[in-house]
Amino acid sequence: PRKFSIVCIPGDGIGVDITEAAVQVLGTLSDTFGTFTFQFTTLDWSSKNYRQRGYYAPEGGIEGLKKYDAIYFGAVGWPDVPDHISLWQMILPIRTTLNQYANVRPTRILPGTVSPLSACAADPSALDWVIVRENSEGEYSGHGGTTPSSAHAAHTVATEVSIFTRVGIARIVRFAFETALRRPRRTLTMVTKSNAQRHGMVLWDTVFYEVAREYDGRVAYDKMLVDAMTVRMVTRPQSLDTIVATNLHADILSDLAAALSGSIGIAPSSNLDPSRTYPSMFEPIHGSAPDIAGQGIANPIGAFWSAAEMVRWLAGARDGEGLGVESMVDAADCLMQAIANVTEQGVKTRDLGGKSGTKEVTDAVCAEIGKVYKVDK
Amino acid sequence: PRKFSIVCIPGDGIGVDITEAAVQVLGTLSDTFGTFTFQFTTLDWSSKNYRQRGYYAPEGGIEGLKKYDAIYFGAVGWPDVPDHISLWQMILPIRTTLNQYANVRPTRILPGTVSPLSACAADPSALDWVIVRENSEGEYSGHGGTTPSSAHAAHTVATEVSIFTRVGIARIVRFAFETALRRPRRTLTMVTKSNAQRHGMVLWDTVFYEVAREYDGRVAYDKMLVDAMTVRMVTRPQSLDTIVATNLHADILSDLAAALSGSIGIAPSSNLDPSRTYPSMFEPIHGSAPDIAGQGIANPIGAFWSAAEMVRWLAGARDGEGLGVESMVDAADCLMQAIANVTEQGVKTRDLGGKSGTKEVTDAVCAEIGKVYKVDK
Ligand SMILES: CC(C)[C@H](C(=O)O)[C@@H](O)C(=O)O
Ligand SMILES: CC(C)[C@H](C(=O)O)[C@@H](O)C(=O)O
Numbered sequence: 200p201r202k203f204s205i206v207c208i209p210g211d212g213i214g215v216d217i218t219e220a221a222v223q224v225l226g227t228l229s230d231t232f233g234t235f236t237f238q239f240t241t242l243d244w245s246s247k248n249y250r251q252r253g254y255y256a257p258e259g260g261i262e263g264l265k266k267y268d269a270i271y272f273g274a275v276g277w278p279d280v281p282d283h284i285s286l287w288q289m290i291l292p293i294r295t296t297l298n299q300y301a302n303v304r305p306t307r308i309l310p311g312t313v314s315p316l317s318a319c320a321a322d323p324s325a326l327d328w329v330i331v332r333e334n335s336e337g338e339y340s341g342h343g344g345t346t347p348s349s350a351h352a353a354h355t356v357a358t359e360v361s362i363f364t365r366v367g368i369a370r371i372v373r374f375a376f377e378t379a380l381r382r383p384r385r386t387l388t389m390v391t392k393s394n395a396q397r398h399g400m401v402l403w404d405t406v407f408y409e410v411a412r413e414y415d416g417r418v419a420y421d422k423m424l425v426d427a428m429t430v431r432m433v434t435r436p437q438s439l440d441t442i443v444a445t446n447l448h449a450d451i452l453s454d455l456a457a458a459l460s461g462s463i464g465i466a467p468s469s470n471l472d473p474s475r476t477y478p479s480m481f482e483p484i485h486g487s488a489p490d491i492a493g494q495g496i497a498n499p500i501g502a503f504w505s506a507a508e509m510v511r512w513l514a515g516a517r518d519g520e521g522l523g524v525e526s527m528v529d530a531a532d533c534l535m536q537a538i539a540n541v542t543e544q545g546v547k548t549r550d551l552g553g554k555s556g557t558k559e560v561t562d563a564v565c566a567e568i569g570k571v572y573k574v575d576k
Numbered sequence: 577p578r579k580f581s582i583v584c585i586p587g588d589g590i591g592v593d594i595t596e597a598a599v600q601v602l603g604t605l606s607d608t609f610g611t612f613t614f615q616f617t618t619l620d621w622s623s624k625n626y627r628q629r630g631y632y633a634p635e636g637g638i639e640g641l642k643k644y645d646a647i648y649f650g651a652v653g654w655p656d657v658p659d660h661i662s663l664w665q666m667i668l669p670i671r672t673t674l675n676q677y678a679n680v681r682p683t684r685i686l687p688g689t690v691s692p693l694s695a696c697a698a699d700p701s702a703l704d705w706v707i708v709r710e711n712s713e714g715e716y717s718g719h720g721g722t723t724p725s726s727a728h729a730a731h732t733v734a735t736e737v738s739i740f741t742r743v744g745i746a747r748i749v750r751f752a753f754e755t756a757l758r759r760p761r762r763t764l765t766m767v768t769k770s771n772a773q774r775h776g777m778v779l780w781d782t783v784f785y786e787v788a789r790e791y792d793g794r795v796a797y798d799k800m801l802v803d804a805m806t807v808r809m810v811t812r813p814q815s816l817d818t819i820v821a822t823n824l825h826a827d828i829l830s831d832l833a834a835a836l837s838g839s840i841g842i843a844p845s846s847n848l849d850p851s852r853t854y855p856s857m858f859e860p861i862h863g864s865a866p867d868i869a870g871q872g873i874a875n876p877i878g879a880f881w882s883a884a885e886m887v888r889w890l891a892g893a894r895d896g897e898g899l900g901v902e903s904m905v906d907a908a909d910c911l912m913q914a915i916a917n918v919t920e921q922g923v924k925t926r927d928l929g930g931k932s933g934t935k936e937v938t939d940a941v942c943a944e945i946g947k948v949y950k951v952d953k
Contacts, residue, residue: 282771282801283778291772315810317694343738343775355742357779361720365732392824394659395668398720401660402734424659426831427863429806433692433835447769451828454803458810486804 201235201527203513206267206478210289211246212487213497214273220499220561221271221506227565228510228534231572234526235513240267246277246285255289261296265477269509270297272482273502278489287341290482294334297477299470300367301374302332303508304453304484309500310543312461312551316433319459325437328456329382331375332449334470336367337399339446363399363445368406374473375443376414382441387420390428390444390452403445429455457484462550464498467505469512481509495556498548500538503564507534533575537567578612578904580890583644583855587666588623589864590874591650597876597938598648598883604942605887605911608949611903612890617644623654623662632666638673642854646886647674649859650879655866664718667859671711674854676847677744678751679709680885681830681861686877687920689838689928693810696836702814705833706759708752709826711847713744714776716823740776740822745783751850752820753791759818764797767805767821767829780822806832834861839927841875844882846889858886872933875925877915880941884911910952914944 205225209218222239229236244255255275264270270293275285293299308314308323319326342360372389379387389407393400404422411420423431425448431438432455444452457466463485470480483501491497514527546563547553555563582602586595599616606613621632632652641647647670652662670676685691685700696703719737749766756764766784770777781799788797800808802825808815809832821829834843840862847857860878868874891904923940924930932940 276771281778283774286771287774315693315695317692317697320694338736338769339772341774343773345775345779353742355779357740357776359715359738359740359773359776361736361738363734363736365730392715392827394653394663395716395824395827396720396736397660397664397718398722399734399736401658402722402732426828429828429832430835430840433810433832447772450769450772451803451806455806455810455832458807463807 200229200233202238203235203268204238204240204266205269205271205509206264207239207241207271207273208244208289209241209273210244210275210487211277211285212274212489212492213485214275214487216493216495216497216557217483217499217502218271218273220557221502223561224503224534224564224568225506225510227568228530231533231568232526232530235530244289246275246280249280249285249288255285261292264293264297267478269478269513270480271506271509272480274483274485274487276487291339291341293480294470297480298335298472298474299477299480300333300335301371301471301473302334302449303378303469303471304330304332304449304456304466306330306453306456306460306466308460309465310539311545311547312465312542314459314461316436316459319436326460328439329378329441330449330453330456331371331378331441331443332453333367333371333444333446335446337361337363337446361399363402365402365406368403369410370473372407372410372443373413375441376410376418379418379441380414384440385418386440387418388428388439388442389420389422390425390442390448391422392425392448394424425452428452432456432459453484462498463501464548464550465500465504467501467508469505469508471512479509479512481505481512495558496548497557498550499557499561500542503534503538507531507538510534529575533568533571534564536571537564540567540571577606577610579615580612580645581615581617581643582646582648582886583641584616584618584648584650585621585666586618586650587621587652587864588654588662589651589866589869590862591652591864593870593872593874593934594860594876594879595648595650597934598879600938601880601911601941601945602883602887604945605907608910608945609903609907612907621666623652623657626657626662626665632662633669638669641670641674644855646855646890647857648883648886649857651860651862651864653864668716668718670857671847674857675712675849675851676854676857677710677712678748678848678850679711679826680755680846680848681707681709681826681833681843683707683830683833683837683843685837686842687916688922688924689842689919691836691838693813693836696813703837705816706755706818707826707830707833708748708755708818708820709830710744710748710821710823712823714738714740714823738776740779742779742783745780746787747850749784749787749820750790752818753787753795756795756818757791761817762795763817764795765805765816765819766797766799767802767819767825768799769802769825771801802829805829809833809836830861839875840878841925841927842877842881844878844885846882846885848889856886856889858882858889872935873925874934875927876934876938877919880911880915884908884915887911906952910945910948911941913948914941917944917948
């Protein structure tokens with residue numbers, strides 16, 4: 200069997216619960232198929248350790264991730280460490296150091312789950328999107344500052360500098376067009392706020408239309424302002440398919456998308472280095488949820504879906520691509536089918552209106568993997 | 577009767593249709609009450625004129641607005657002028673030149689209209705929010721640039737610089753607390769993205785908590801990240817009341833709020849100079865809608881609601897405040913009741929699922945003003 204080394208960073212709170220669940224499911228998947236295996240390494244980079252040792256990743260730690268085939272990430276953030284510290288010490292530098300410039304966030308309504316939108320509750324197929332998020336620059340460049348430095352000065356001024364590069368915009372736009380090409384509807388919606396933000400956002404529009412020319416006649420595309428985009432998402436969900444947006448805009452829109460699909464607890468994300476030079480990272484989009492951490496009630500579905508995306512990526516294929524190691528693509532499909540069967544049966548956590556705990560959902564998915572595998576044979 | 581001079585800037589597209597409708601309704605209102613009158617001046621600052629003359633406002637035009645009691649604004653934007661030009665030549669400089677630092681955006685579900693959220697369709701009272709938007713700085717500061725200047729340089733870099741000042745944050749936060757104090761639930765939710773944006777957003781959090789101390793025990797408050805806020809808006813609308821956010825975040829959230837309330841066509845906004853040094857500006861939040869402009873089908877409800885807010889402001893009072901010229905507060909209430917009666921009767925434009933045109937809705941609201949006035953007497 201083909202062997203993959205996976206580094207797990209469970210992080211904080213329910214990140215720990217759901218990573219454990221994902222490892223169990225991935226183990227069942229590889230045992231069932233028998234054509235690939237995972238060797239897991241777990242790193243204890245957490246807020247707890249930060250408080251004890253003063254760092255999340257040790258010196259050279261993020262560079263050290265380069266030797267693995269993929270990274271599986273839980274969640275980071277805990278009330279006693281300011282969020283801008285935990286994030287800038289861990290998740291954000293991993294994304295940029297490993298050149299994971301494409302963050303892919305599919306959203307659809309799983310069987311047995313209910314959208315808060317009446318239209319989608321009536322017709323779940325009305326919501327089927329992939330949000331492609333620029334993951335390396337823009338509003339997350341970290342630049343800016345505060346002056347005067349005393350927090351009590353009456354006239355303090357602080358800036359946030361968003362940095363957009365032609366190279367950075369072109370590569371994510373091209374990635375989004377390629378994603379759209381592989382989807383049945385071949386439609387791409389680009390989002391900016393170039394009416395109010397007249398420098399970086401205008402460059403984004405310009406580069407988008409330049410790249411778009413390469414896809415004329417192959418992908419239908421249009422442009423939305425980010426504010427109007429939220430309106431379209433709730434009023435005409437069926438009009439959208441693939442979406443590309445800046446780091447911040449896509450952060451906001453993908454949380455909204457997840458909520459509209461029924462729960463933020465089911466939503467996956469893939470932080471990809473499309474060049475495959477460095478390992479990509481897979482994480483559910485939800486946070487560490489301190490209020491329910493360690494109680495065994497976290498929804499593991501977002502973690503499983505992320506795991507399925509990891510398996511597909513390791514096979515050299517992404518959604519609908521079908522290249523590479525056939526049986527790993529089958530395995531990813533099998534896991535997605537097992538998830539859908541379990542939600543359809545009503546084995547669901549509370550956020551989805553069910554009564555099951557993390558372990559019950561995990562065991563149910565593992566059992567379904569075996570059944571789906573046999574049926575497909 | 578007390579006399580107010582109102583300058584109307586209908587702008588582009590349906591801005592023209594709905595400003596005309598608002599002027600008719602305001603005229604009916606003052607005729608009915610008889611204790612105040614409006615003298616309207618209309619300025620033709622539009623994209624059409626920009627194309628002919630090269631400017632929206634003539635030299636000194638925006639300064640000239642200072643002599644009016646209030647500004648009524650339609651919409652700006654037309655496909656043949658890049659949006660970042662039309663907005664930066666007109667709406668954005670008006671907001672900042674006239675110190676209109678507080679943009680107030682109430683949202684609720686009018687009788688006879690339907691929210692796309694099933695929960696709110698079942699219980700319309702679940703959604704009753706006021707979004708207070710910082711309207712003078714932040715992401716709309718306009719700073720930043722692009723280099724090298726050639727649009728075809730492979731390595732172009734562009735920036736958007738958001739500028740936040742302690743003074744600017746403190747005044748909008750205080751305004752938001754005062755707004756929350758006047759609402760029955762006395763609850764304020766503050767929104768930032770201080771986990772990813774570690775300079776200006778962290779200053780925002782800091783200043784918020786400083787100001788909040790003044791309201792301890794009088795207003796309940798909490799903090800949300802902007803991405804998670806969209807989730808809360810669609811999953812727990814009843815948990816929110818007054819909301820304060822940055823220029824960009826509130827722009828996005830208020831469009832989402834309007835859509836969740838049934839249609840962007842009903843949503844009002846007030847651009848206020850709370851010091852009353854300069855005139856404030858009232859405008860529906862929708863845009864110029866080139867696709868339906870001039871067809872007589874635009875929804876005038878957002879324009880009427882904005883007009884009601886203007887009347888209330890001119891009376892020296894805002895929602896729930898009850899100061900100032902009593903009969904003008906009554907007039908604002910009367911207009912809101914007339915609007916509600918008309919939507920309840922089903923006299924609605926297409927965006928609300930009705931069949932009526934702008935004129936029919938306008939005439940119906942004018943007729944209702946008379947009826948509501950008589951009943952209240
Ligand atoms: C944790 C945080 C930095 C992160 C982000 O804003 O990117 C999260 O919201 C996400 O969407 O992955
Ligand atoms: C027209 C545009 C500049 C404006 C904004 O972004 O402020 C609009 O979306 C609004 O909400 O008033």
